[in-house]
Amino acid sequence: MKVVIVTYYWPPAGGPGVQRWLKFVKYLRNFNIEPVVFTAENASYPITDVSLEKEVPEGIEVLKCPIIEPNGILSKIKKKDTQKSLGFLNPNPTFLDKALLYIRANYFIPDARKFWVRPSVAMLKKYLFENKIDVLITTGPPFSVHLIGLQLKQQLNLKWIADFRDPWTSVDYFHLLPLTKKSLKKHYFLEEKVVKEADGILMVSNEAKKKYEKKAKNITVITNGFDDDGEERLKEVVIDTKFTLTYIGMMNAERNPENLWDVLSELSKEHKEFADDFVLRFVGKVDEVISKKIRASHVKNIEEVGYVPHHKAKEYQQQTQVLLIVVNDYPSAKEMIPGKTFEYLQAQRPIIGIGPEEGSMAEIIRESGSGNVFDYDNKKELKEFILNLYHQYKKEGKIPTLASKINKYHRKNLTEKLADYIRQVAQH
Template structure:
């Protein structure tokens, strides 16, 4: 079967039975599913939202998820704690957590380098895989689910699910939150290592009954790269937003009298600066795909645009604020501190998802940066924040390459798009949106019908329809 893109084939939750006012949900008998997810509350961050929202709404769609996850470890940049997210997990859902020794998360530099050079899996990945196999097999015997659903990464979860399936005879479904070896943003030690990871990816996914990618482009790329996997039923099911997170009045951001530019989540300045400084090495070894530049997926070029704006109009220091909501690296912070635009920045650090959305909903302009791509090649990823940005209905300054992300924000009607790293384009967009804000015309007309297809209930209903195909 060829890859397909699931965008709006299934009736949306917003469609109602005549006269009932209630969403139309196709009836299906309750099916139990073993739901394997390393990233799950109380962990926070972008990687948690997809799993959390599926588990939140699957019971309404005829599925009973039995969750297998990891106990929270010490807080790290990519796995902050957000206890409030636990409240969204239905009380009926059973959650089993396995413990991973803290040392597997932070291996020694020598061990890490040796494993990467030899193309070996990390000790963390292997530990997670083995824990999942044992705990998952026990859960299958106890709970008797009809299928196994594993969300990746860690990508070793694919082999764990495959082994549980082999032991129990239950089919398994792979859900890739990132394109794995086909992710153009991912760094590798060399061309050989990238090729090795592609081989591992194909082998690990070979027994999956279905492979779900989170963008149409990544699904197309997977089918093209691994023709033998087409028989596994390759589909795309995007990330999204939860309408319940957008209920209630929009609260003003601190300093509401100022033009508020908001970025939520992570920047990637550190990897981008390293890539720029080691261009010859990266090119020689084939560490990156030629033409891909990571630095634009940060605030590096936004800072340049703001610096130019300040030169032209110093008074904006009293009118403009850039709110960075998320954990910043030392490189991220250093770029701001060295910039003449640093007085414009307000960096909050990590905030709960609810508080983050307060900033997103109250923004006058949302910043969505992505990496640069070579000519003729679409990006395979869409940052998770893009869907919540669209749901907010606020203007989006999207510095994005040819990609599903570009198509989505333009179709949403709120995107102001320029190429990654285009400083003059960013400066023009900033000045234009600022002028609209001063004139009281900041809110664009959103294409709500288009955006609604990304609502989490609608996406979970589509997921249930996909899982119904797995027997």
């Protein structure tokens, strides 16, 4: 069996967007499915990580179609030194910021990669005429990738699976866009068209599945996961001697857990020994607004490591005393399970989560016994939890974890589930 996977994010792209299908491609051959990857040529990725290129299996066919990136053109209009926020929106936007965001929101629907759709359809149409393919798979965001699948489905009547790493109109930044009624209507129309016409829909959480299950023909949940090929784990893990709380990834303006910073500041002020022992570590870029707030607090020890290759980030995960994970505070936050959640489980370190206590991420963290998740305004219980962890640290030097039931999230096991689903769609 042979499948074509259409993905914008592919090595040397870094960050979370590339991980899901890079790992699926890595293991699909184990289940007698040959993947062909279709991706963008000369894409403008916000983060690159060339170390991920070694994970692409030898001999995998990778097709590349040139892409025009309007985001690159728009960014040249602004001076680089005016960019202060790492978030989707600048918290203190200028008139130019607002104008560019309005243009982006209303003239590039569903997103700024829309101009990649037509050449991709033409190139893939030729490839599909010349090669026997059982199933086409598109993965988004960017959601324009699904329009490639939609057009090929309509023109060639092939079997098509649409993979939603985030639901289209409930992705974390959607409610922040200055959309006109006409633009909003177009988003909902295109989303529904994709969901109804695809032969299969993949979602990453049970909460997210609820959004589409009444409209989709065939919908299933396959979460993200963790991988362990022997090279990514430390031979001997040495836990930090300090009481470290480590966040891996981009801490942007929309992912700002102010309640947590207040708790850490209070604990540092109230307990001198805590203040001396505690280290707040960021592995990845931190928004300037967040950085300034924390540095103005009573937290004494702050490390901003910056972006590191994926294998190095995993080392930090394994070495820290406690891991921090945050879900953006937005209307559909319950649906969200950050991809790093599963690597955090693999690291076997205690996890503090900030997000909906009844959300999908909280369910996984609690079920595995890896930690706890606290609502954005649950200051009292969050403070107690951190203090209890600190007491364990002082007593034993290393905080024990009781993580279990995590093997089902290994990428190979998830790929087996995917392979079964692909065959089911192909035969339906």
